[in-house]
Amino acid sequence: MVFMTVLIVGAGIGGLTLALSCRHMGIDYQVFEASREIRPVGAGIWLPPNAMQILHRLGLASAIRQRGILYQGIELRDFSGNRLKQISTERTIQKFGFGTYGIHRADLHRILWESLDSHRVHPGRRFRALRTEGPHVVAEFVDGSTARGDLLIGADGIRSTVRRLVLGKVSLRYSGQTCWRTVVPFNDPSLSVKRMYEIWGPESGLRAGLGYIDPQNVYVYFTHNQKPGHRISDSQLPSFLLERFHKFPSFLHRLIRQADPESFIQTDLFDIPPLERWHDGRIALLGDAAHATTPNLGQGAAQAMESAYVLAHCLRHQPHFSRALQLYEHLRKPRATLVNKLSWHYNQLLNSISPLHRGLIFNFVRLTPAFLDHLMLDRIYSLAYLEELKTVKDTG
Numbered sequence: 001m002v003f004m005t006v007l008i009v010g011a012g013i014g015g016l017t018l019a020l021s022c023r024h025m026g027i028d029y030q031v032f033e034a035s036r037e038i039r040p041v042g043a044g045i046w047l048p049p050n051a052m053q054i055l056h057r058l059g060l061a062s063a064i065r066q067r068g069i070l071y072q073g074i075e076l077r078d079f080s081g082n083r084l085k086q087i088s089t090e091r092t093i094q095k096f097g098f099g100t101y102g103i104h105r106a107d108l109h110r111i112l113w114e115s116l117d118s119h120r121v122h123p124g125r126r127f128r129a130l131r132t133e134g135p136h137v138v139a140e141f142v143d144g145s146t147a148r149g150d151l152l153i154g155a156d157g158i159r160s161t162v163r164r165l166v167l168g169k170v171s172l173r174y175s176g177q178t179c180w181r182t183v184v185p186f187n188d189p190s191l192s193v194k195r196m197y198e199i200w201g202p203e204s205g206l207r208a209g210l211g212y213i214d215p216q217n218v219y220v221y222f223t224h225n226q227k228p229g230h231r232i233s234d235s236q237l238p239s240f241l242l243e244r245f246h247k248f249p250s251f252l253h254r255l256i257r258q259a260d261p262e263s264f265i266q267t268d269l270f271d272i273p274p275l276e277r278w279h280d281g282r283i284a285l286l287g288d289a290a291h292a293t294t295p296n297l298g299q300g301a302a303q304a305m306e307s308a309y310v311l312a313h314c315l316r317h318q319p320h321f322s323r324a325l326q327l328y329e330h331l332r333k334p335r336a337t338l339v340n341k342l343s344w345h346y347n348q349l350l351n352s353i354s355p356l357h358r359g360l361i362f363n364f365v366r367l368t369p370a371f372l373d374h375l376m377l378d379r380i381y382s383l384a385y386l387e388e389l390k391t392v393k394d395t396g
């Protein structure tokens with residue numbers, strides 16, 4: 001048992017996984033969430049093999065298996081329906097023990113949340129300030145309440161208040177794209193339930209992706225280049241999407257028509273360029289607060305889970321908290337930075353699909369040898385770096 005209390009600000013995927021990891025390692029924790037209810041924001045989510053390996057270590061992989069869909073592969077198509085690439089997950093499953101799962105975010109949150117001690121999770125507590133008092137950190141909340149602990153972890157998302165207090169203002173970087181996503185009850189014989197699809201459009205930024213998250217429901221997203229902050233009303237969204245995506249396969253048009261317009265969630269896609277540091281004194285950052293990435297590789301939540309597990313492990317096995325936080329940053333930053341950069345460049349590539357470049361980019365993707373795809377995926381999915389955790393055990 002480690003005699004320390006960790007205050008966690010934010011009950012998103014990062015904060016909840018950190019709480020679970022602390023529980024797993026025998027570390028006391030308290031979670032404070034601004035929303036009155038602990039609820040997911042978003043529609044479906046793809047959990048890649050690195051996320052599944054973390055969930056497995058926390059004893060939750062079988063719950064995901066029961067609720068979600070294990071994909072056999074991902075298929076990239078052009079808007080005319082031609083297959084650009086197909087990557088099977090068989091090799092990944094053999095190598096890492098897990099493939100990618102699709103699941104409803106509400107189910108993922110429920111699985112994380114229900115594994116925690118509910119009296120340690122406090123909804124309706126919006127963090128606003130902090131101060132240190134000797135060996136303690138005191139968190140202050142908007143409702144006037146306070147909490148005292150040994151460490152405070154900001155898992156409060158891309159617009160993190162904790163980060164602002166520790167690092168000052170950090171500028172977000174806009175990808176140029178907005179994204180609409182939803183879940184639709186859908187059946188189409190041309191789509192496999194066990195496949196993820198991404199379809200690239202004729203113009204810069206125009207993309208659609210989909211995958212079943214249970215045998216009846218499809219998680220679908222659409223991306224489009226536009227200025228941030230521009231909103232399209234629910235009533236106009238179906239006709240807007242039908243018009244923008246009219247060259248795409250007809251099953252997407254049926255999906256748009258079948259979807260409840262009010263169920264779409266629009267998110268302008270930002271990241272934060274890699275930060276110089278993630279901690280200061282008794283405060284550290286985790287998840288999107290520390291390493292928000294664009295969602296092109298489907299890695300944001302997976303990286304948050306890795307950070308959560310590694311941080312709890314470092315706290316458990318390093319006798320001094322400052323060494324633990326240094327080690328956490330040392331282990332996690334290179335990977336999070338790699339994902340951030342790869343995802344950003346992928347985004348830039350797709351944003352440059354002008355009619356002039358389209359053929360070139362599509363051919364490049366079609367002709368890239370499979371071993372190069374696997375090389376990149378292995379690097380992202382491999383948790384071999386966790387081996388380093390063993391060597392730091394009980395050093396001081």
Ligand SMILES: Cc1cc2nc3c(=O)[nH]c(=O)nc-3n(C[C@H](O)[C@H](O)[C@H](O)COP(=O)(O)OP(=O)(O)OC[C@H]3O[C@@H](n4cnc5c(N)ncnc54)[C@H](O)[C@@H]3O)c2cc1C
Nearest residue numbers: 010012013014034046127156157287288298299300301302
């Ligand atoms: C379109 C899209 C698709 C994506 N798809 C995938 C995918 O398929 N796979 C994947 O791995 N990742 C995906 N991601 C990324 C993933 O959603 C995020 O990286 C992940 O949810 C980040 O989790 P987090 O806990 O760090 O932050 P958040 O989910 O933002 O959670 C932060 C929490 O902190 C709370 N909070 C904020 N401020 C305060 C405060 N002052 N006091 C108390 N609480 C506060 C918030 O209410 C929230 O609950 C996607 C992202 C987008 C935008």
